[in-house]
Amino acid sequence: QQQVKQSPQSLIVQKGGISIINCAYENTAFDYFPWYQQFPGKGPALLIAIRPDVSEKKEGRFTISFNKSAKQFSLHIMDSQPGDSATYFCAASIRYNQGGKLIFGQGTELSVKP
Amino acid sequence: DTEVTQTPKHLVMGMTNKKSLKCEQHMGHRAMYWYKQKAKKPPELMFVYSYEKLSINESVPSRFSPECPNSSLLNLHLHALQPEDSALYLCASSQRTSGSVSYNEQFFGPGTRLTVL
Numbered sequence: 001q002q003q004v005k006q007s008p009q010s011l012i013v014q015k016g017g018i019s020i021i022n023c024a025y026e027n028t029a030f031d032y033f034p035w036y037q038q039f040p041g042k043g044p045a046l047l048i049a050i051r052p053d054v055s056e057k058k059e060g061r062f063t064i065s066f067n068k069s070a071k072q073f074s075l076h077i078m079d080s081q082p083g084d085s086a087t088y089f090c091a092a093s094i095r096y097n098q099g100g101k102l103i104f105g106q107g108t109e110l111s112v113k114p
Numbered sequence: 115d116t117e118v119t120q121t122p123k124h125l126v127m128g129m130t131n132k133k134s135l136k137c138e139q140h141m142g143h144r145a146m147y148w149y150k151q152k153a154k155k156p157p158e159l160m161f162v163y164s165y166e167k168l169s170i171n172e173s174v175p176s177r178f179s180p181e182c183p184n185s186s187l188l189n190l191h192l193h194a195l196q197p198e199d200s201a202l203y204l205c206a207s208s209q210r211t212s213g214s215v216s217y218n219e220q221f222f223g224p225g226t227r228l229t230v231l
Contacts, residue, residue: 032218043118043204043222044157089156093218097170100145100208100218104156 002027004092006105013112019077021108023090026071030092034102035064035075038087047088048075080112117141118223120205126229129195135226137188137205146188147220148180149204157204157222163188195230202227 005024013019023033034049050057050064050073057064063076077084090105118139127133137146145164149157162170163182177199179191188205206220 034219036222041225041227043120043206043224046219046221049219087154101159101162101170102157102218102220107154107156109154 002094002103004090004103004105006090006108008108009106010109011111013080013110015080015082015112015114017080017112019080019084019110019112020074021088021090021110022072022074023092023105024070024072025092025103027092027094028071029094030103031095032093033064033066033073034091034093035062036089036091036104038089038107044089077110080110082112082114085110085112118205118207118221120203120223120226122226123224124227124229126231127192127195128231129197131195132191132193134192135190135203135205135228137190137223138186139207139221139223140186141207141209141221142185143207143209143221144185145208146182147206147208148178148188148190149206149222150199151202151204151225161190192228195228197230200228200230 007022035047036044037047038044048059048062050066052068061078066073088108091102121136147162148160151157159172160174161180166182177194181189202225204225205223208220
Protein backbone atom coordinates (compact mmCIF):
# COMPACT_ATOMS: atom_id res chain seq x y z
CA GLN A 1 0.00 0.00 0.00
CA GLN A 2 3.03 2.25 0.31
CA GLN A 3 4.08 1.66 -3.28
CA VAL A 4 4.25 4.24 -6.01
CA LYS A 5 3.97 2.75 -9.49
CA GLN A 6 5.72 4.64 -12.27
CA SER A 7 5.47 4.20 -16.03
CA PRO A 8 6.93 3.93 -18.56
CA GLN A 9 10.27 2.45 -17.56
CA SER A 10 11.92 4.15 -20.52
CA LEU A 11 10.84 6.82 -22.96
CA ILE A 12 12.28 8.13 -26.22
CA VAL A 13 11.03 11.51 -27.44
CA GLN A 14 12.05 13.72 -30.34
CA LYS A 15 13.41 17.17 -29.63
CA GLY A 16 10.55 19.61 -29.25
CA GLY A 17 8.06 16.89 -28.32
CA ILE A 18 6.14 16.34 -25.09
CA SER A 19 7.41 13.81 -22.56
CA ILE A 20 4.80 12.32 -20.24
CA ILE A 21 5.57 10.16 -17.21
CA ASN A 22 2.82 8.71 -15.05
CA CYS A 23 2.65 7.62 -11.43
CA ALA A 24 -0.06 5.98 -9.35
CA TYR A 25 -0.42 5.38 -5.62
CA GLU A 26 -2.83 3.74 -3.20
CA ASN A 27 -2.16 5.27 0.22
CA THR A 28 -4.30 8.36 0.84
CA ALA A 29 -1.97 9.38 3.68
CA PHE A 30 0.58 10.64 1.16
CA ASP A 31 0.62 14.43 1.48
CA TYR A 32 3.26 15.67 -0.93
CA PHE A 33 4.36 14.55 -4.38
CA PRO A 34 7.78 15.62 -5.71
CA TRP A 35 9.51 14.76 -8.95
CA TYR A 36 13.26 14.32 -9.10
CA GLN A 37 15.62 14.46 -12.08
CA GLN A 38 18.84 12.50 -11.91
CA PHE A 39 21.76 12.61 -14.33
CA PRO A 40 24.27 9.73 -14.40
CA GLY A 41 26.69 9.88 -11.48
CA LYS A 42 24.80 12.74 -9.79
CA GLY A 43 22.35 12.98 -6.94
CA PRO A 44 18.63 13.44 -7.62
CA ALA A 45 17.61 17.07 -8.04
CA LEU A 46 14.19 18.28 -6.96
CA LEU A 47 12.39 19.36 -10.12
CA ILE A 48 8.85 20.25 -9.15
CA ALA A 49 6.38 19.18 -6.46
CA ILE A 50 2.69 19.36 -5.70
CA ARG A 51 0.35 19.01 -2.72
CA PRO A 52 -2.88 16.97 -3.11
CA ASP A 53 -5.15 20.01 -2.79
CA VAL A 54 -3.84 21.35 -6.13
CA SER A 55 -4.71 19.80 -9.51
CA GLU A 56 -1.90 21.28 -11.57
CA LYS A 57 1.40 23.05 -11.07
CA LYS A 58 3.58 24.52 -13.79
CA GLU A 59 7.19 25.66 -13.62
CA GLY A 60 8.65 26.63 -16.96
CA ARG A 61 8.46 23.64 -19.31
CA PHE A 62 7.56 21.23 -16.48
CA THR A 63 3.98 20.60 -15.36
CA ILE A 64 2.57 18.23 -12.76
CA SER A 65 -1.03 17.12 -13.24
CA PHE A 66 -2.63 15.63 -10.14
CA ASN A 67 -5.85 13.58 -10.03
CA LYS A 68 -6.69 12.96 -6.38
CA SER A 69 -9.77 10.80 -7.03
CA ALA A 70 -7.84 8.52 -9.39
CA LYS A 71 -4.74 8.59 -7.14
CA GLN A 72 -2.58 9.42 -10.13
CA PHE A 73 -0.16 12.16 -11.01
CA SER A 74 1.98 12.84 -14.02
CA LEU A 75 4.90 14.93 -15.20
CA HIS A 76 4.71 16.67 -18.56
CA ILE A 77 7.86 18.09 -20.12
CA MET A 78 6.97 20.47 -22.92
CA ASP A 79 9.37 21.23 -25.80
CA SER A 80 11.66 18.42 -24.65
CA GLN A 81 15.38 19.06 -25.18
CA PRO A 82 18.38 16.70 -25.38
CA GLY A 83 19.55 18.21 -22.09
CA ASP A 84 16.42 16.79 -20.45
CA SER A 85 17.75 13.27 -21.05
CA ALA A 86 17.97 11.83 -17.55
CA THR A 87 16.21 9.47 -15.18
CA TYR A 88 13.06 10.86 -13.58
CA PHE A 89 11.65 9.62 -10.29
CA CYS A 90 8.23 10.42 -8.93
CA ALA A 91 7.83 10.19 -5.18
CA ALA A 92 5.19 10.44 -2.49
CA SER A 93 5.78 11.65 1.03
CA ILE A 94 4.23 10.35 4.24
CA ARG A 95 4.60 11.07 7.93
CA TYR A 96 6.41 8.10 9.45
CA ASN A 97 7.78 7.39 12.91
CA GLN A 98 8.55 11.01 13.91
CA GLY A 99 9.98 11.60 10.49
CA GLY A 100 8.93 11.99 6.92
CA LYS A 101 9.52 9.31 4.37
CA LEU A 102 9.68 9.53 0.59
CA ILE A 103 8.43 6.53 -1.36
CA PHE A 104 9.96 6.56 -4.83
CA GLY A 105 8.67 5.18 -8.08
CA GLN A 106 10.98 2.87 -10.02
CA GLY A 107 12.15 5.62 -12.36
CA THR A 108 11.81 6.49 -16.03
CA GLU A 109 14.85 6.80 -18.26
CA LEU A 110 14.11 9.61 -20.71
CA SER A 111 16.08 10.02 -23.92
CA VAL A 112 15.41 13.08 -26.07
CA LYS A 113 16.70 12.63 -29.62
CA PRO A 114 17.96 15.68 -31.53
CA ASP B 115 22.93 28.33 -0.12
CA THR B 116 20.79 25.41 -1.24
CA GLU B 117 23.57 22.86 -1.39
CA VAL B 118 24.20 19.56 0.31
CA THR B 119 27.84 18.53 0.10
CA GLN B 120 29.25 15.04 0.48
CA THR B 121 32.79 13.74 0.86
CA PRO B 122 34.50 11.82 -0.48
CA LYS B 123 33.13 11.61 -4.06
CA HIS B 124 34.57 8.15 -4.52
CA LEU B 125 35.67 5.55 -1.99
CA VAL B 126 37.20 2.12 -2.49
CA MET B 127 37.54 -0.04 0.59
CA GLY B 128 38.29 -3.60 1.54
CA MET B 129 35.93 -5.70 3.58
CA THR B 130 38.03 -5.25 6.73
CA ASN B 131 38.42 -1.48 6.47
CA LYS B 132 36.72 1.19 8.53
CA LYS B 133 35.76 4.38 6.71
CA SER B 134 33.33 7.26 7.08
CA LEU B 135 31.14 9.22 4.70
CA LYS B 136 30.43 12.86 5.48
CA CYS B 137 27.54 15.13 4.64
CA GLU B 138 27.04 18.83 5.34
CA GLN B 139 24.25 21.32 4.76
CA HIS B 140 23.93 24.99 5.69
CA MET B 141 20.26 25.52 4.85
CA GLY B 142 19.12 25.35 8.47
CA HIS B 143 17.35 22.09 7.75
CA ARG B 144 16.52 19.97 10.80
CA ALA B 145 16.01 16.63 9.07
CA MET B 146 18.83 14.71 7.38
CA TYR B 147 18.78 11.41 5.54
CA TRP B 148 21.03 8.64 4.27
CA TYR B 149 20.01 6.72 1.16
CA LYS B 150 21.61 3.89 -0.78
CA GLN B 151 21.13 3.76 -4.54
CA LYS B 152 22.00 0.88 -6.83
CA ALA B 153 22.34 1.37 -10.58
CA LYS B 154 19.04 2.01 -12.39
CA LYS B 155 17.09 1.83 -9.11
CA PRO B 156 15.44 4.49 -6.95
CA PRO B 157 17.12 5.71 -3.76
CA GLU B 158 16.50 3.39 -0.83
CA LEU B 159 16.08 5.03 2.57
CA MET B 160 18.50 3.92 5.28
CA PHE B 161 18.31 6.43 8.15
CA VAL B 162 16.50 9.64 9.10
CA TYR B 163 17.67 12.15 11.70
CA SER B 164 15.16 14.69 12.94
CA TYR B 165 16.49 17.46 15.19
CA GLU B 166 19.74 15.51 15.54
CA LYS B 167 17.99 12.42 16.85
CA LEU B 168 17.70 9.17 14.93
CA SER B 169 14.01 8.84 14.04
CA ILE B 170 14.04 6.15 11.36
CA ASN B 171 16.31 3.15 10.89
CA GLU B 172 15.08 1.05 7.99
CA SER B 173 16.47 -2.19 9.45
CA VAL B 174 19.93 -1.39 8.15
CA PRO B 175 22.72 -3.87 9.08
CA SER B 176 24.90 -2.76 11.99
CA ARG B 177 27.95 -2.51 9.72
CA PHE B 178 26.45 0.90 8.82
CA SER B 179 26.48 3.31 11.76
CA PRO B 180 25.06 6.82 11.39
CA GLU B 181 26.03 9.81 13.49
CA CYS B 182 24.69 13.36 13.62
CA PRO B 183 27.24 15.53 15.49
CA ASN B 184 25.20 18.72 14.99
CA SER B 185 22.34 20.08 12.91
CA SER B 186 24.56 20.68 9.86
CA LEU B 187 26.57 17.46 9.78
CA LEU B 188 25.76 13.83 9.16
CA ASN B 189 28.22 10.96 9.08
CA LEU B 190 27.91 7.36 8.04
CA HIS B 191 30.52 5.05 9.55
CA LEU B 192 31.30 1.92 7.59
CA HIS B 193 32.85 -1.26 8.94
CA ALA B 194 33.20 -4.81 7.62
CA LEU B 195 31.21 -4.09 4.49
CA GLN B 196 30.36 -6.66 1.85
CA PRO B 197 30.81 -6.34 -1.93
CA GLU B 198 27.01 -6.08 -2.30
CA ASP B 199 27.16 -2.83 -0.31
CA SER B 200 28.82 -1.18 -3.29
CA ALA B 201 26.48 1.60 -4.36
CA LEU B 202 25.97 5.36 -4.54
CA TYR B 203 25.33 6.68 -1.03
CA LEU B 204 23.23 9.80 -0.97
CA CYS B 205 22.67 12.31 1.78
CA ALA B 206 19.62 14.56 1.78
CA SER B 207 18.13 17.23 4.01
CA SER B 208 14.73 18.82 4.46
CA GLN B 209 13.32 21.67 6.46
CA ARG B 210 11.60 19.64 9.15
CA THR B 211 9.45 16.60 9.64
CA SER B 212 7.30 17.60 12.63
CA GLY B 213 3.77 18.89 12.38
CA SER B 214 0.71 17.55 10.63
CA VAL B 215 2.30 17.20 7.22
CA SER B 216 5.62 15.78 6.22
CA TYR B 217 7.10 18.97 4.66
CA ASN B 218 9.33 16.55 2.91
CA GLU B 219 10.99 18.69 0.27
CA GLN B 220 14.30 16.86 0.30
CA PHE B 221 17.47 18.20 -1.25
CA PHE B 222 20.06 15.62 -2.20
CA GLY B 223 23.83 15.81 -2.28
CA PRO B 224 25.90 14.50 -5.19
CA GLY B 225 26.58 11.21 -3.44
CA THR B 226 29.60 9.07 -2.61
CA ARG B 227 30.32 6.24 -5.03
CA LEU B 228 31.40 3.36 -2.78
CA THR B 229 33.15 0.26 -4.06
CA VAL B 230 33.79 -2.62 -1.66
CA LEU B 231 36.42 -5.09 -2.80
